[in-house]
Amino acid sequence: MDSPHGAAVKAENFGLKGPRGWAFRGVGIDAAPGSLLAVVGPSGTGRTCLLLALTGRMKPSEGHAEVAGHPLPKRMAAVRRVAALGPVSGVNDLDQALTVAEQLREGALLQRRYEGPLRALLRPRGERRATTAARIDAALAAAGLDLDSLPKGPRTSVRDLDRLEAVRLSVAIALMGSPQLLALDDLDLKLSGAERADAWAMLRSIADAGTTVLAVCSQAPDGVQVLHTSPAEPEAKTAAKPTAEPARKPGTETAAKPAARTGTAPGAEPAAKPETKPARKDTAEHAAKDTGTAETKPAAESRADGEAQTEAKTPADTADDDTKGADDALAETGRA
Incomplete structure (x- = not known):
C-alpha cells in the first residue's frame, strides 16, 4: 500500500443545525497533515455529527472548513474521495454474517469499483487479483490485524471477533483506499485499559505513516491534539407578551353588569311565582284501580x-x- 499524504484539516466557526437544534457550533480546528486528532466530549454533544461533517457526509449549517484544500460545504464530494470512515455505528457496520476473508474481499471490491481509477478495471484478471491481495495484506499490517491469530483464521466469522479485532478490521478496510483522512467513532467504546492503549498505538502508527487521523473518544491519551465538544446552548425563546386591553375613548365607559340580587327593589312588580301543581293524593279510587275493585x-x-x-x-x-x-x-x- 502506497504511503498516502495526509490531509490538513481546518475549520472556523463550524456548526451544524438539525431538526432539534444545534448539534455542534463554533468549532475551530487547525490540524497539519499526518496529525492525530481526538474529539473528546460527553455523548450527545455532536461528536459523530462533527466527524461526518468533516468527512463530507453531512452538510454544515454555518462557518467554513477545509479538508486537503477542498472547502466545505462546496466540495463535499471531493472531500469524500480523500476521507475514509473507520468504524462508525449505523453508517458502515460490519456484516456479521460474513467471514473475515469475505468482508475483506467485499471491501476491496467496493473500493476498486467506486473509489479506484477506471483504468484499474481494464487490467487482466490475474493482475487485478494480485493487486487486491497485496492491498489487503498491507491494510491488515497497518491495522495490526493478524488473521492467523484468529480462532479459525480468515474463515473466522465477523460476529466472533472481539471489540478491538472488529476495530482493526474496519480500519483495514478503510485503509485499502489509501485515504488522506481516516475518521473513527467511539474508539474506546467497550475497551479495557490495555486495549485502549493498543488502539491508540495503532492510530499513532497510521498517523506517523502520513495519514491524518480523527478519532472520537471519551478520553484521549497524552500527545494527542484534542478538540473538546460541549452541549450546544439552547436558543433563546421569545417570551409571550401579555395581551394589552384596548384603550377606551374619552367620554365612554363600559357599564358594569349588575350583580345578581335576591330581593325586590321598591316599586318594582313582584316576580311571578312559579305555578305549582297540587300534590297527588293517594285516594281510595286510585288504590282501587290498582287492585281492580274500584268503587x-x-x-x-x-x-x-x-x-x-x-x-x-x-x-x-x-x-x-x-x-x-x-x-x-x-x-x-x-x-x-
Missing part, C-alpha cells in the same frame, strides 16, 4: 251512610217501626 265515591259514601244508620237504630225504634207497619196493613185491608 265510585258517591256509592261508597251512600253505603257507608246506610250502614251507619242501621247500626244507629235502637230496639225501641225497631218496635215502633213494626207497629206502624201493622197499622198500615189494617188500613189497607179495610179499604179493600
Whole structure:
C-alpha cells in the first residue's frame, strides 16, 4: 500500500443545525497533515455529527472548513474521495454474517469499483487479483490485524471477533483506499485499559505513516491534539407578551353588569311565582284501580251512610217501626 499524504484539516466557526437544534457550533480546528486528532466530549454533544461533517457526509449549517484544500460545504464530494470512515455505528457496520476473508474481499471490491481509477478495471484478471491481495495484506499490517491469530483464521466469522479485532478490521478496510483522512467513532467504546492503549498505538502508527487521523473518544491519551465538544446552548425563546386591553375613548365607559340580587327593589312588580301543581293524593279510587275493585265515591259514601244508620237504630225504634207497619196493613185491608 502506497504511503498516502495526509490531509490538513481546518475549520472556523463550524456548526451544524438539525431538526432539534444545534448539534455542534463554533468549532475551530487547525490540524497539519499526518496529525492525530481526538474529539473528546460527553455523548450527545455532536461528536459523530462533527466527524461526518468533516468527512463530507453531512452538510454544515454555518462557518467554513477545509479538508486537503477542498472547502466545505462546496466540495463535499471531493472531500469524500480523500476521507475514509473507520468504524462508525449505523453508517458502515460490519456484516456479521460474513467471514473475515469475505468482508475483506467485499471491501476491496467496493473500493476498486467506486473509489479506484477506471483504468484499474481494464487490467487482466490475474493482475487485478494480485493487486487486491497485496492491498489487503498491507491494510491488515497497518491495522495490526493478524488473521492467523484468529480462532479459525480468515474463515473466522465477523460476529466472533472481539471489540478491538472488529476495530482493526474496519480500519483495514478503510485503509485499502489509501485515504488522506481516516475518521473513527467511539474508539474506546467497550475497551479495557490495555486495549485502549493498543488502539491508540495503532492510530499513532497510521498517523506517523502520513495519514491524518480523527478519532472520537471519551478520553484521549497524552500527545494527542484534542478538540473538546460541549452541549450546544439552547436558543433563546421569545417570551409571550401579555395581551394589552384596548384603550377606551374619552367620554365612554363600559357599564358594569349588575350583580345578581335576591330581593325586590321598591316599586318594582313582584316576580311571578312559579305555578305549582297540587300534590297527588293517594285516594281510595286510585288504590282501587290498582287492585281492580274500584268503587265510585258517591256509592261508597251512600253505603257507608246506610250502614251507619242501621247500626244507629235502637230496639225501641225497631218496635215502633213494626207497629206502624201493622197499622198500615189494617188500613189497607179495610179499604179493600
